[in-house]
Amino acid sequence: MTAAxxxxxxxxxxxxxxxxAQGPLRRCLVTGEERAKxxxxxxxxxxxxxxxxxxxxxxxxxxLWTLARRDIVAAAVARRLFSRAAKxxxxxxxxxxxxxxxxxxxxxxxxxxxxxxxxxxVAGFEQVRVWRDRGRCAALVMAADASPDxxxxxxxxxxxxxxxxxxxxxxxxxxxxLTYVGLAPGEIAKRxxxxxxxxxxxxxxxxxxxxxxxxxxxxxxxxxN
Numbered sequence: 001m002t003a004a005x006x007x008x009x010x011x012x013x014x015x016x017x018x019x020x021a022q023g024p025l026r027r028c029l030v031t032g033e034e035r036a037k038x039x040x041x042x043x044x045x046x047x048x049x050x051x052x053x054x055x056x057x058x059x060x061x062x063x064l065w066t067l068a069r070r071d072i073v074a075a076a077v078a079r080r081l082f083s084r085a086a087k088x089x090x091x092x093x094x095x096x097x098x099x100x101x102x103x104x105x106x107x108x109x110x111x112x113x114x115x116x117x118x119x120x121x122v123a124g125f126e127q128v129r130v131w132r133d134r135g136r137c138a139a140l141v142m143a144a145d146a147s148p149d150x151x152x153x154x155x156x157x158x159x160x161x162x163x164x165x166x167x168x169x170x171x172x173x174x175x176x177x178l179t180y181v182g183l184a185p186g187e188i189a190k191r192x193x194x195x196x197x198x199x200x201x202x203x204x205x206x207x208x209x210x211x212x213x214x215x216x217x218x219x220x221x222x223x224x225n
Contacts, residue, residue: 026065029085030072038194040065041073041100043082051082051092055103055198062086068104068198073097101202108164108199111192112141112172112181120184123173128154128182138185139193143169144203146179154180161196163203 023036042054044061052059064085066072076082077092093099115121122131131137132154139159142151143166151160166177173181183189 026063028067028072029064029081030066030076030079033067035067037065039068039198041068041198045082045086045090049088049090051077051090051096053096053100053103055100055107055195067201069201070097070101070203072201073100097202101199104195104199104202105164105168108192108195109168109172111188111195112169115183115188115192116173118188120186120188122182123169123175123178123180125150125154125180128180131182131184132156132158136184137182138189139183141169141181141183141192141196143177143179150179159193161193161200163196163200 023038025034026037026040026042027034028040037057042057042059042063042065043051044054044059044063046052051064054063057063064082066076074097077094077096080092082092083090112121116123122128128137128140132140137158139161140155141161141164142154144162144164145166146162151162166179169178169181170176172178183192
């Protein structure tokens, strides 16, 4: 078995996204780590020899896998590791991390829209609070710049995803912006939480998620969304 590839210090910074550990394992072609498929991004080689992101895991062909992190995908491109893994010359463009991020963003928003149409999601602080108090809320999706105060009041022991902006959350509900979305238990919620965890690996942490004061000057509990 091929030994794990050593990473430059700057590439090996930061934790991998937190996603469910269950499921078939695959090996990251950059770090050599074995992780559940849900924690990784799959790539295939197209007919023209180009590396194609397959965030849904459905495209035909042999899968090449990396951790769901921007720096890891960038390292795979810079060090020509896709060619090494494929055992033939392939083309991996420098914008590959951006393409993965865009595909994951779209998949997250589509998943939220699906949950809304299925009656498995509610939006807004008060609606989420009611669902939580009634035991109907399995997970919380909040805007990346939501205040720590609002998170403390709503989240409790709920799993929390915070990779999307307020505008992106709003787009899934036909609104300009949203801060909080509650998800009912089920497969749709599992999909959304897995996809947002992967997306988080391609986005910087918002300042307010580190515990800094809310820049808006008002608690999210008092916002209309």
